[in-house]
Amino acid sequence: MDIAVFGGGGLGRAVAAAVADRGDTVRIIGRPPSGRHDPAALVGADAVVEASRADAVVGNLRAALDAGCRRAVIATTGWTSDRPIVEALLREHGAAAVAASNFSLGVVLFGRLVDAAVGLFGPLASFDPYLVEWHRRTKPDRPSGTAGDLAERILAGHPGKRRVAGGATRGRPEPEELEVVSIRAGASPGMHLVGFDAPGETVELRLTARDRSAYAAGILAAADWLVREPRAAGLHPFDPVVDELLAGAPVVA
């Protein structure tokens, strides 16, 4: 496979390393000095990976489509407002893309584990759910997008609970408040912990990221999914890729 990666930052380099590790061809396409990519630089790519910045997604996708590429994995975050344009461009060109704000297989499966745990503990009023996340001090947002998703999953099974903005930084929480705590310290690439506490015992599920290789593996699994057979034009979520992986399809991840 021949993969073109937009963006030579931490994620782009991790994807390029993963592609090279498995013996495929990769080129990193960095920020163009002129502001626009030359489609000639992308000709022949079986798939492009978008790993640059939100305001570059539409332009980069246009360049890839102009070069004849019809498969894309969009890992860049923060471009939600451009989603209708991206969807229209893909359909217009008969192209398919997988887009997700988190391509870690562990995160997807952790979400499903939390759903199962919430199904078990949710009906038991004696177990009080809580959520802790820890990221590097320089991470700009809190709580993380993944913590927000996990909180929604917990609330879905605890109808008596609700989220309170800034709840964990105020005084004693009300009984119905879901306690969500963010730690911003050091260099942690990401830790999420979901717990259920009862008077006599505690059950905790914890996901710890070590580096960006987990994202790279999921991104390549998505590229493989696109290449393996024709997919409908437009945007696809990551879940069908994971489902095929679980079903034993030959996805490398």
Ligand SMILES: NC(=O)c1ccc[n+]([C@@H]2O[C@H](COP(=O)([O-])OP(=O)(O)OC[C@H]3O[C@@H](n4cnc5c(N)ncnc54)[C@H](OP(=O)(O)O)[C@@H]3O)[C@@H](O)[C@H]2O)c1
């Ligand atoms: N979906 C996931 O699982 C996942 C995981 C991790 C990160 N992300 C997201 O992926 C994106 C990249 O993350 P990162 O950590 O690698 O960020 P980063 O270190 O800031 O790297 C971004 C790179 O993109 C380059 N760039 C800017 N405009 C470009 C353009 N038009 N074409 C090509 N390259 C361009 C930047 O170059 P300059 O420095 O010259 O501007 C920089 O080298 C972010 O949106 C991040 O939130 C997603």
